[in-house]
Amino acid sequence: MKLEKLVGERFKERPADCTIDSHALMIRGGYIKQVTAGIFSSFPIMKRITHKIENIVREEMDAIDGQEVVFPVVMPASLWQESGRYESVGKELMRFTDRNDTPLVLGMTHEEAAVHMVREYGNSYTKYPFMIYQIQTKLRDEARPRAGLIRVREFTMKDGYSYHTSQEDLDMYYEVCHKAYERIYARLGLPQVISVESDSGMMGGKVSHEFMFLTPVGEDTIITCRDCDYRANLEAAVALIKNKAPNTLEPLQKVHTPNTKTIEDVCAYLKLPIENSCKAVIYQKTNGEYVVLFIRGDCDANETKIANHIGEEIHVATITQASGLVAGFLGPIDINNAQILFDNSLKNSGNLCCGANEIDYHYTGFNIERDFGEVEYHDFSKATEGGICPSCSQPSLAISRGIEVGNIFQLGEKYTRSMEMKYIDENGKANYPVMGCYGFGVGRTAASVCEAYHDDYGPIWPMAIAPWQVHLCCVKSQDEETKIYAEKLYEQLKAQGIEVIYDDRPVSPGVMFSDADLLGVPIRIIASPRNMKEGSSEIVTRDKSIKDMVKHEDVVPYIQRLIGELMAI
Numbered sequence: 001m002k003l004e005k006l007v008g009e010r011f012k013e014r015p016a017d018c019t020i021d022s023h024a025l026m027i028r029g030g031y032i033k034q035v036t037a038g039i040f041s042s043f044p045i046m047k048r049i050t051h052k053i054e055n056i057v058r059e060e061m062d063a064i065d066g067q068e069v070v071f072p073v074v075m076p077a078s079l080w081q082e083s084g085r086y087e088s089v090g091k092e093l094m095r096f097t098d099r100n101d102t103p104l105v106l107g108m109t110h111e112e113a114a115v116h117m118v119r120e121y122g123n124s125y126t127k128y129p130f131m132i133y134q135i136q137t138k139l140r141d142e143a144r145p146r147a148g149l150i151r152v153r154e155f156t157m158k159d160g161y162s163y164h165t166s167q168e169d170l171d172m173y174y175e176v177c178h179k180a181y182e183r184i185y186a187r188l189g190l191p192q193v194i195s196v197e198s199d200s201g202m203m204g205g206k207v208s209h210e211f212m213f214l215t216p217v218g219e220d221t222i223i224t225c226r227d228c229d230y231r232a233n234l235e236a237a238v239a240l241i242k243n244k245a246p247n248t249l250e251p252l253q254k255v256h257t258p259n260t261k262t263i264e265d266v267c268a269y270l271k272l273p274i275e276n277s278c279k280a281v282i283y284q285k286t287n288g289e290y291v292v293l294f295i296r297g298d299c300d301a302n303e304t305k306i307a308n309h310i311g312e313e314i315h316v317a318t319i320t321q322a323s324g325l326v327a328g329f330l331g332p333i334d335i336n337n338a339q340i341l342f343d344n345s346l347k348n349s350g351n352l353c354c355g356a357n358e359i360d361y362h363y364t365g366f367n368i369e370r371d372f373g374e375v376e377y378h379d380f381s382k383a384t385e386g387g388i389c390p391s392c393s394q395p396s397l398a399i400s401r402g403i404e405v406g407n408i409f410q411l412g413e414k415y416t417r418s419m420e421m422k423y424i425d426e427n428g429k430a431n432y433p434v435m436g437c438y439g440f441g442v443g444r445t446a447a448s449v450c451e452a453y454h455d456d457y458g459p460i461w462p463m464a465i466a467p468w469q470v471h472l473c474c475v476k477s478q479d480e481e482t483k484i485y486a487e488k489l490y491e492q493l494k495a496q497g498i499e500v501i502y503d504d505r506p507v508s509p510g511v512m513f514s515d516a517d518l519l520g521v522p523i524r525i526i527a528s529p530r531n532m533k534e535g536s537s538e539i540v541t542r543d544k545s546i547k548d549m550v551k552h553e554d555v556v557p558y559i560q561r562l563i564g565e566l567m568a569i
Contacts, residue, residue, distance in 0.1 A: 001501055001502070002501075002502050002503075002504065003501055003502065003503040003504075003505060003515070004503075004504070004505050006030075006044060006045070006501070007030075007043060007044055008029075008030025008031070008043035008044065008045060009030050010028060010029055010030050010514075010515050010518045010519075011028055012028070012514070013028075014028065015027050015028070018148065019146065019147055019217075020147045020148065020150065020217045020451065021217075021450075021451060021454055022147075022148060022149070022150070022447045022448070022450035022451040022454070022459075023147055023148025023149070023150070023447070025450060025454055025458055025459055025518065026046070026148055026149070026447070026450065026459075027148070028458075028518060029045065029458060029459070029518035029519060029520070030043050030045060030518075031043055031045050031046040031049075032046055032148070032149065037145050037153070038142055038145025038151070038152045038153030038154065039152065039153055039154045040148075040149065040152065040154075040443075042443075044467075045467045045519065046446070048467040048468070049446050049461070049465050049466070049467055050156065050442050050443060050446055052464065052465040052466075053188065053442050053445055053446060053465055054135050054156075054158070054442055056184055056187050056188065056464065056465070057135065057158050057184055057440055057442070058135070060180045060181075060183055060184050060187075061131075061133050061158070061160060061180065063180065064131070064173075064176050064177060064180050065130070065131060066131045066132070066133045066160055067130070067131065067132050067133070068132075068133055068134065068135070069117065069132045069133070069134050070134050070136060071107065071110045071113040071114065071117065071134055071136065072107070072113065073106060073107050073136070073137065073138075073139075074104050074105070074106060074107070075104065075105050075106075075107055075112065075113055076102065076103070076104060076105075077095065077102075077103035077104060077105055078103075079112040079113065079116055079419075080093075080105055080112055082112065082418060082419045082420075083111065083112050083115075083414075083415055083418045083419055084418055085112070086105070089108075090313075091141055091143070092108060092140045092141050092142065092143075093105055093106075093108055093140075093141070094106040094108070094139055094141050106138075106139045107136075107138055107139070108138050108139060108140040108141075109138065109159060109439075110134070110136075110138075110159055110161075111161065111411070111415045111435075111437065112415065112419065114132060114161040114415075115161075115415050115416060115419045115421050115435075116419070117132070118130075118132065118163065118421075119419065119420075119421045122163055122421060122423055122433060123422070123423055123424065124423055124424055125165050125423055125424065125425045125426055127423070128163055128164060128165045128169075128423065128433065129162060129163060129164045129165070129169055129173060130162070130163055131160055131161065131162040131163070131173070131436075131438075132160065132161055133158060133159065133160030133161070133438070134158070134159060134160075135156065135157070135158045135442065136156070136157065136159075137154060137155070137156055138154070138155055138156075138157050139153060139154045139155075140153060140155070141153055147217070147219075147447075148447055149443040149444055149446065149447040150217075150219070150403055150444060150447055150448075151219065152443065152444075155441060155442075155443050155444065156441075156442040156443050157439060157440065157441055157442060158438075158439065158440040158442065159437065159438065159439045159440075160177075160437070160438040160439075161435060161436070161437055161438075162177070162435065162436040162437075162438070163416075163433045163434075163435055164433060164434050164435070164436070165423065165425065165431065165433060165434075166434070167412075167434055169434075170410060170412075170434045170435075170436055171410075173436060174207070174408065174410055174436050177408055177436065177438050178195065178209065178408060181195070181211055181406055181408065181438075181440070182195070184406075184440070185211065185405075185406075187464055188445065188449060188462065188464060188465060189449065189452075189453070189462035189464060189465075189569065190213060190405075190445075190448065190449060190452060192213055192214045192215065192452055193211050193212065193213050193214075193405060193406075193448075194211070194212055194214060194222075194224075194231055194402075195209045195210070195211055195212075195231065196209065196210050196211075196212050196222055196223075196224075196231040196232050196233050196236075196402075197209060197231065197232040197233065197236050197237070198210040198232070198233040198235065198236050198407065199233065199235040199236045199304050199308065206410060206412065207409070207410035208236075208407065208408065208409040208410065209407065209408050210233055210404050210406070210407045211404070211405050211406035211407065211408075212233075212402035212403065212404055212405070213402055213403045213404075213405050213445075213448040213451075213452070214400050214401070214402045215401060215402065215403060215448070215451055215452070216401055217401070217403075217451065218400075218401035218402040218403040219401070219403065220233060220234070220401065220402045220403065220404055221233070221234035221399060221400075221401065221402075222234070222399070222400040222401065222402045223237035223383045223387075223397055223398070223399060223400075224397070224398050224400060225389040225391060225392060225394070225396050225397055225398070226396040226397075226398055227389065227392050227394045227396040228389060228391050228392040228394075228396075229391075230389050230390065230391035230392065230397075232383075234302070234382060234383065234399075235302065235304040235305070236304075237382075237383035237397075238379055238383065238390035239299070239302070239344070239345070239379055239381040239382060239383045239384070239387065240344075240387065240388040240389075240390055240393075241296065241299065241344060241345040241381070241387075241388070242348075242388065243296075243345075243346075243347060243348040243349045244348070245348045245349070245350055246350040246351050249350055249351065249365070249367050249370065250351045250364070250365035251365050252363055252364075252365045252366055252367070252370075252371050253363065253364050253365055254356050254358075254361055254362075254363055255270065255353075255361065255362055255363070255364050256360060256361060257269050257270065257329075257360060257361060257362045258360045259360070260328075260360075260362070261327070261328030261329070262328075263277050263279040263297040266353060266362055267297065267353070270353055270362070270364060272353055272364075274297040274298045275296060275297065275298055276297075276349075276351060276352055276353065277296070277297030277298075277352060277353050277354070278294050278295070278296065278297065278331070278332070278346060278349075278352045278353070278354040278366060278368075279294070279295060279296075279297045279354075280292050280293070280294055280330035280331065280354075280355060281293045281295060281301045282316075282317040282319065282325065282327070282330065282338075283303070283306065283314040283315060283316060283317050284314065284315055284316075284317040284318065285310070285312055285313070285314055286312060286313055286315075289338075289339065290317055290323060290325065290337060290338035290339070291306065291310060291314060291317075291338065291339045291341065292325075292330065292335065292338045292339070292340050292341070293306060293341045293342075293343060293380055294331075294332055294340070294341065294342050294343065294346060294354075295342075295343040295345055295346065295380065295381055296343065296345035296346055296349070296381075299343065299345045299381040299382070299384075300381060300382045300384075301343075301380060301381060301382070302379075302380055302381055302382045305378075305379060305380050305381075306341065306380050309341070309378060309380070310339070323337060324336050324337045325337065325338065325357075326355065326357050326358060326359060328355070328359075329355040329356060329357060329358060329359055329360070329361060329362065330355040330357060331354035331355030331356055331357055331362070331363060331366070332354065332366075332368070332371075332372045333354075333356070333357065333363065333366075333371060333372060334357055335357060341378065341380060342368070342375045342376065342377050342378070343377065343378065343379070343380040343381050344377045344378065344379050344380075344381070345381050346368060346377065347377045349368070350367045351364075351365055351366070351367070352364075352365075352366040352367070352368075353366065354366045383397055384397065384399075385397065385398060385399045403444065403448050403451075404441070404444075405440070405441050405444055405445045405448050406438075406439060406440045406441065406445075407438075407439045408436065408437065408438045408439070409436065409437040409438075410434075410436055411434070411435040411436060411437050412434050412435065413432040413433075413434055413435075414435070415435060416432045416433050416434070416435060417432045421433060446465070449461070449462065449465065450520075453543075454520075455517075457514070457517035457518070458517035458518040458519070458520050459518075459519075459520030460520055460522075460542045460543050461520040461521065461522060461542070462522070462566075462569070463522045463563065463566035463567045463569070464567060466520065466521055466522050467501075467519065467520075467521065468499045468500055468501040468519075468521045469498055469499040469500065469521070469522065469523060469563050470493060470498055470499065470500040470501075470521065470522075470523045470524075470525060470559060470563075471500070471501050471503065471516050471519060471521035471523070471524045471525070472486060472489065472490055472493070472500055472501070472502045472503065472524075472525045472527070473503050473512050473513070473516060473524060473525065473526045473527065474486035474502070474503065474504040474527050474528075475509050475512065475526060475527065475528035475529075476509075476528060476529055477504040477505070477506055478506060479529045479532075481529070481532055482527055482528060482529050482532050483504065485527055485532065485552065486502070486504060486527040487504075489525070489527065489537070489552075489555060489556075490502045492556050493556065493559065496556060496560065498559060498560070498563065501519065501521065503515070503516070509528075517542070520542055521542060522541060522542050522543075522566055523539065523540075523541055523542070523559060523562060523563070523566070524539070524540045524541070524542065525537050525538070525539055525555065525559070526538040526539075526540065531549070534549065535551055535552055536549045536550055536551050536552065537549070537550055537552060537555050538550075539555070539558065539559070539562070541562075541566075546562070
């Protein structure tokens with residue numbers, strides 16, 4: 001098409017409210033326009049890019065026997081009540097009523113709709129296994145949308161659901177889908193995406209992986225090992241902390257520690273290393289009940305692990321006088337009115353300082369088994385830089401930042417059981433099928449590609465998803481000879497099935513090339529009066545890796561060959 005007809009404006013100034021480069025470039029380049037916080041319209045350029053991403057996803061899902069369907073955006077609340085998520089999911093789920101006062105929800109994910117669709121179809125073991133998927137707009141009422149398409153409220157997502165008659169069959173298909181995702185990201189030109197173990201969250205299930213695009217601007221924390229292939233989201237990463245039990249146990253003593261409410265103040269006052277302290281972290285359940293975690297003083301609590309352990313949501317506690325808890329001086333001895341948890345970081349420890357449950361007093365010489373009793377230790381802390389890897393046991397953990405661009409889950413029977421989906425096996429017995437779930441963020445992936453490949457002037461789109469393959473610039477289009485040649489070349493390229501955007505506007509070369517940089521098309525052909533004198537066109541790749549003068553008669557075959565080479569990268 002001709003650039004002069006392209007809907008959308010391009011401009012030089014970086015918008016003040018854009019915190020990351022991909023957001024700024026997509027606004028400047030006329031890709032997206034914000035409608036309200038976390039909700040965007042897509043201009044034709046963005047639509048062309050996401051259409052190509054979706055087609056790659058379709059090809060890979062179809063290749064593993066996925067069948068595309070469409071679920072409704074609006075669902076009756078009764079479906080979510082069947083699964084139990086209508087009450088358990090928070091404000092992210094948009095709830096409303098229609099004119100008949102029927103409770104409805106807007107789909108933020110579609111497990112319930114997927115089970116509803118095949119509940120009757122999947123009544124016999126002969127129908128299994130099968131996988132259905134859709135690519136559709138969803139809405140999640142995100143509390144803090146930011147960074148353009150990275151964290152939004154309305155988004156396009158591919159979500160797939162597989163159904164199996166055994167855990168073993170699900171395990172096999174889960175691995176097949178995992179490899180399909182790896183192929184998708186390879187085809188998109190995103191080698192920076194890695195698979196990490198993750199927490200299943202509200203989705204349910206015991207096995208899950210997130211596909212993370214590693215970037216300093218990411219909002220997720222990723223734990224990787226420098227010595228092996230261990231990788232996990234911070235929420236799911238195992239924290240291993242080893243203590244050497246003291247040779248001699250000191251007596252338990254109550255010590256006056258005035259005005260020392262933080263663990264750092266206490267340790268400084270008592271002249272103890274922070275590793276010799278037991279600190280309390282206080283939470284509350286939704287019903288107001290207190291949960292107190294005791295953890296080594298130099299460790300941080302992982303709230304996701306705590307919530308998963310107790311089986312319900314928690315939040316940082318509000319300590320009242322009626323609670324009976326002494327904020328800043330809380331310890332395990334004689335504590336009341338709370339569920340008590342102990343972190344693995346305290347195992348094999350001794351001679352600790354801890355709160356005495358009395359203002360301005362702490363204990364020293366505290367030994368958990370001697371002074372409190374036998375306890376169960378669990379992993380409630382965050383993995384740290386330089387921490388011990390749970391896979392290879394080396395102190396080689398590293399922290400990175402990432403953006404989640406996909407996720408896969410083994411849901412098990414969570415939804416089929418709650419929604420009473422059953423099949424009859426070969427022995428005539430009724431069973432619940434086990435499910436897998438496979439999500440892929442289309443817009444977020446496009447933004448991640450832009451984040452990975454750009455310079456100060458604009459995106460550098462990989463050939464596989466670029467809005468066009470070739471950008472033809474007719475410099476000084478007022479020159480009749482140049483214009484005639486450029487028009488002819490434009491028609492030749494289109495006749496060969498090459499996607500080309502043609503700029504013949506009567507603007508300066510600076511404006512023309514600035515717009516071309518913002519469009520980020522991989523190959524640029526420059527026709528100009530100066531090049532016409534040599535009977536050649538200048539061909540430049542957007543990443544500046546190739547810059548050639550090519551005779552007019554060789555331009556089309558040269559472009560065809562170059563497109564093939566760039567598609568293979």
